[in-house]
Amino acid sequence: xxxxxxxxxxxxxxxxxxxxxxxxxxxxxxxxxxxxxxxxxxxxxxxxxxxxxxxxxxxxxxxxxxxxxxxxxxxxxxxxxxxxxxxxxxxxxxxxxxxxxxxxxxxxxxxxxxxxxxxxxxxxxxxxxxxxxxxxxxxxxxxxxxxxxxxxxxxxxxxxxxxxxxxxxxxxxxxxxxxxxxxxxxxxxxxxxxxxxxxxxxxxxxxxxxxxxxxxxxxxxxxxxxxxxxxxxxxxxxxxxxxxxxxxxxxxxxxxxxxxxxxxxxxxxxxxxxxxxxxxxxxxxxxxxxxxxxxxxxxxxxxxxxxxxxxxxxxxxxxxxxxxxxxxxxxxxxxxxxxxxxxxxxxxxxxxxxxxxxxxxxxxxxxxxxxxxxxxxxxxxxxxxxxxxxxxxxxxxxxxxxxxxxxxxxxxxxxxxxxxxxxxxxxxxxxx
Amino acid sequence: xxxxxxxxxxxxxxxxxxxxxxxxxxxxxxxxxxxxxxxxxxxxxxxxxxxxxxxxxxxxxxxxxxxxxxxxxxxxxxxxxxxxxxxxxxxxxxxxxxxxxxxxxxxxxxxxxxxxxxxxxxxxxxxxxxxxxxxxxxxxxxxxxxxxxxxxxxxxxxxxxxxxxxxxxxxxxxxxxxxxxxxxxxxxxxxxxxxxxxxxxxxxxxxxxxxxxxxxxxxxxxxxxxxxxxxxxxxxxxxxxxxxxxxxxxxxxxxxxxxxxxxxxxxxxxxxxxxxxxxxxxxxxxxxxxxxxxxxxxxxxxxxxxxxxxxxxxxxxxxxxxxxxxxxxxxxxxxxxxxxxxxxxxxxxxxxxxxxxxxxxxxxxxxxxxxxxxxxxxxxxxxxxxxxxxxxxxxxxxxxxxxxxxxxxxxxxxxxxxxxxxxxxxxxxxxxxxxxxx
Numbered sequence: 031x032x033x034x035x036x037x038x039x040x041x042x043x044x045x046x047x048x049x050x051x052x053x054x055x056x057x058x059x060x061x062x063x064x065x066x067x068x069x070x071x072x073x074x075x076x077x078x079x080x081x082x083x084x085x086x087x088x089x090x091x092x093x094x095x096x097x098x099x100x101x102x103x104x105x106x107x108x109x110x111x112x113x114x115x116x117x118x119x120x121x122x123x124x125x126x127x128x129x130x131x132x133x134x135x136x137x138x139x140x141x142x143x144x145x146x147x148x149x150x151x152x153x154x155x156x157x158x159x160x161x162x163x164x165x166x167x168x169x170x171x172x173x174x175x176x177x178x179x180x181x182x183x184x185x186x187x188x189x190x191x192x193x194x195x196x197x198x199x200x201x202x203x204x205x206x207x208x209x210x211x212x213x214x215x216x217x218x219x220x221x222x223x224x225x226x227x228x229x230x231x232x233x234x235x236x237x238x239x240x241x242x243x244x245x246x247x248x249x250x251x252x253x254x255x256x257x258x259x260x261x262x263x264x265x266x267x268x269x270x271x272x273x274x275x276x277x278x279x280x281x282x283x284x285x286x287x288x289x290x291x292x293x294x295x296x297x298x299x300x301x302x303x304x305x306x307x308x309x310x311x312x313x314x315x316x317x318x319x320x321x322x323x324x325x326x327x328x329x330x331x332x333x334x335x336x337x338x339x340x341x342x343x344x345x346x347x348x349x350x351x352x353x354x355x356x357x358x359x360x361x362x363x364x365x366x367x368x369x370x371x372x373x374x375x376x377x378x379x380x381x382x383x384x385x386x387x388x389x390x391x392x393x394x395x396x397x398x399x400x401x402x403x404x405x406x407x408x409x410x411x412x413x414x415x416x417x418x419x420x421x422x423x424x425x426x427x428x429x430x431x432x433x434x435x436x437x438x439x440x441x442x443x444x445x446x447x448x449x450x451x452x453x454x455x456x457x458x459x460x461x462x
Numbered sequence: 463x464x465x466x467x468x469x470x471x472x473x474x475x476x477x478x479x480x481x482x483x484x485x486x487x488x489x490x491x492x493x494x495x496x497x498x499x500x501x502x503x504x505x506x507x508x509x510x511x512x513x514x515x516x517x518x519x520x521x522x523x524x525x526x527x528x529x530x531x532x533x534x535x536x537x538x539x540x541x542x543x544x545x546x547x548x549x550x551x552x553x554x555x556x557x558x559x560x561x562x563x564x565x566x567x568x569x570x571x572x573x574x575x576x577x578x579x580x581x582x583x584x585x586x587x588x589x590x591x592x593x594x595x596x597x598x599x600x601x602x603x604x605x606x607x608x609x610x611x612x613x614x615x616x617x618x619x620x621x622x623x624x625x626x627x628x629x630x631x632x633x634x635x636x637x638x639x640x641x642x643x644x645x646x647x648x649x650x651x652x653x654x655x656x657x658x659x660x661x662x663x664x665x666x667x668x669x670x671x672x673x674x675x676x677x678x679x680x681x682x683x684x685x686x687x688x689x690x691x692x693x694x695x696x697x698x699x700x701x702x703x704x705x706x707x708x709x710x711x712x713x714x715x716x717x718x719x720x721x722x723x724x725x726x727x728x729x730x731x732x733x734x735x736x737x738x739x740x741x742x743x744x745x746x747x748x749x750x751x752x753x754x755x756x757x758x759x760x761x762x763x764x765x766x767x768x769x770x771x772x773x774x775x776x777x778x779x780x781x782x783x784x785x786x787x788x789x790x791x792x793x794x795x796x797x798x799x800x801x802x803x804x805x806x807x808x809x810x811x812x813x814x815x816x817x818x819x820x821x822x823x824x825x826x827x828x829x830x831x832x833x834x835x836x837x838x839x840x841x842x843x844x845x846x847x848x849x850x851x852x853x854x855x856x857x858x859x860x861x862x863x864x865x866x867x868x869x870x871x872x873x874x875x876x877x878x879x880x881x882x883x884x885x886x887x888x889x890x891x892x893x894x895x896x897x898x899x900x
């Protein structure tokens with residue numbers, strides 16, 4: 031029923047979209063023209079990666095470009111973020127376009143001539159730093175988009191906010207950062223943003239393709255930790271103990287049944303993983319407590335709440351069944367990257383205009399997380415993937431994100447630039 | 463504490479041995495001689511019972527035979543006690559204690575398959591099912607031995623100190639559900655240990671896996687308590703394709719079964735005594751693609767110590783209830799307390815060991831591990847000091863690994879072992895009376 035209504039609204043909006051076809055053609059043409067410079071910027075960024083909340087040179091590089099093209103800019107937003115404002119002077123919506131800036135503590139291993147040689151200290155450890163998730167591409171694409179939109183300012187209306195966001199990968203411990211902090215510092219206010227768009231390059235998707243999903247695209251990532259309090263005893267006399275290791279094992283088994291038996295998997299997928307377990311120091315001592323921690327991935331806020339409750343119940347009651355106690359702490363992290371269904375359906379034609387109808391398709395949800403979600407919590411937003419895999423790459427062998435061999439085919443960037451341009455102008459000129 | 467106990471035990475064992483040396487010779491002579499003489503009758507009796515087995519609480523012909531035999535000895539006979547039980551009283555010529563000797567009488571719903579010439583052909587109805595009936599646990603031998611013991615003691619009545627109460631008990635294997643309490647529990651309830659009040663009780667059990675003629679005993683917990691446990695897991699039914707609409711009682715039951723393992727493995731003091739929780743039946747559902755509403759588990763609990771037994775019951779409840787709650791289900795735990803542990807009075811046990819040695823020979827009396835089977839002799843032991851021991855009966859020519867166990871269709875005993883049982887029971891009776899002080 032809901033979907034049916036959506037389809038109707040899709041048809042109507044396509045019909046009433048009022049972008050001048052000439053402008054559209056011009057933008058796509060200019061995207062093609064800026065391609066070499068986008069690649070150049072991306073290579074510079076790739077060679078100079080910086081860790082989360084430490085993106086000072088990256089920010090300076092972006093700021094310099096935005097200033098040069100004549101944008102009003104704001105720096106030092108959420109530590110190292112840069113926000114550029116394009117005011118057309120004509121009434122219209124405020125649209126935000128976002129790129130993330132940070133790199134990862136990974137030592138690059140591919141044979142690119144512009145591979146990173148940067149080293150830094152991460153958690154007290156010396157490590158290579160690498161744009162192993164493609165944020166360099168995101169920044170370069172958005173720099174190009176900004177330049178083209180500024181160039182065509184006279185034909186646009188409303189306001190465009192370019193958000194260059196730090197720390198998408200997570201701020202260092204004890205620091206705030208990323209989208210959450212940007213939102214907290216008011217990046218969506220003044221002027222108040224109406225819709226936000228963002229993309230992510232994908233090393234496993236062929237270049238030229240754009241993929242998306244309405245609803246939950248990327249998962250909410252919450253951390254939980256469970257402390258099982260038992261009673262210590264010698265390993266030879268378990269009856270004197272309340273064994274927290276055996277209880278933990280039972281709880282871990284119990285947690286599996288939350289997904290397998292208690293979660294409506296046809297609505298959305300969900301994941302509970304135990305990533306760490308720690309108990310005891312010696313083989314013949316039954317320890318007093320056990321600790322384990324993991325991650326919860328959900329694609330629906332209601333399911334997220336239900337799963338949190340079930341984790342608490344499962345752990346505390348199984349612990350009680352053996353005379354132990356379980357303390358469950360759940361820390362909410364990045365919310366679900368939820369593509370507003372109405373906005374998504376409205377914007378799919380823009381993606382098709384950028385990539386061609388046969389190159390745009392819906393994908394399954396992904397259990398990774400993305401802090402773009404924090405913007406979407408506030409306002410309707412649309413996040414999609416941009417193909418970055420070379421045609422000569424075997425998809426089964428494409429190195430995945432966050433690995434030293436991660437590689438992106440730059441030939442896909444132009445599609446990204448076009449997609450962002452089309453989304454912006456289509457939304458701008460769509461009749462309310 | 464432990465040291466002291468050992469010292470005491472060995473001291474009193476020693477004194478008994480010393481004190482009774484003088485009388486031993488004469489006693490041994492006539493006890494052994496009488497037993498030898500009556501052995502053919504003993505075997506004949508056993509074969510009679512073996513051929514005519516009756517189910518628990520149905521031992522009508524059996525008790526008639528017992529009554530006839532005891533009356534023929536001139537004993538004061540009481541029948542029926544606890545439905546089909548027989549109690550006879552033999553008053554000795556001299557003052558002394560009241561000693562009870564007990565034999566159980568019931569057969570089992572098993573169709574005999576061992577090819578003995580006196581194998582049972584009896585068929586009966588058990589829980590609505592037609593079945594063969596067989597003395598597949600050796601109660602036939604118990605009755606035969608106790609009848610011969612009665613005959614021997616009656617013959618030597620004049621020199622007997624005190625009184626002997628012969629208890630032929632029905633339904634040791636457990637009565638039909640609507641006839642509980644039964645067996646020993648009911649006999650005790652009906653006052654079998656009163657009037658005259660019993661000072662000590664003795665009993666034995668044939669053991670097909672022990673060498674013939676051996677006696678095995680143990681002070682303290684010999685046989686386990688047995689309790690039943692029913693767990694009903696209540697969930698919520700749904701189509702098998704949509705488990706999220708259900709509270710799946712099968713998965714919860716599986717988790718509970720796992721959790722119950724930890725009651726024994728992690729929560730029970732196994733050095734004090736062993737314990738067993740076995741889930742013997744699990745039932746849920748009717749069709750592969752329907753998640754049922756409920757699941758039921760049935761199990762048996764074995765323990766050797768009252769306190770441990772109680773603790774295990776509590777832990778089973780908590781384990782099942784809380785694990786069920788952890789998944790949004792509920793568990794109803796119903797524990798049926800059945801037989802307590804068969805615990806041999808330690809002092810009495812150690813005092814009686816020389817009597818066993820005189821019957822079987824020193825090399826043939828061994829200390830056994832506790833066994834997790836149960837025996838309702840325990841109900842007598844709750845009231846008065848009691849001693850229960852095993853009489854080995856596996857034939858010398860039989861391969862032990864091939865020897866059929868109790869409660870199987872091939873069960874078989876060596877009848878030559880019975881004479882040792884007769885001697886042992888006569889000896890403990892006489893020796894107990896001898897050593898008895900008001």
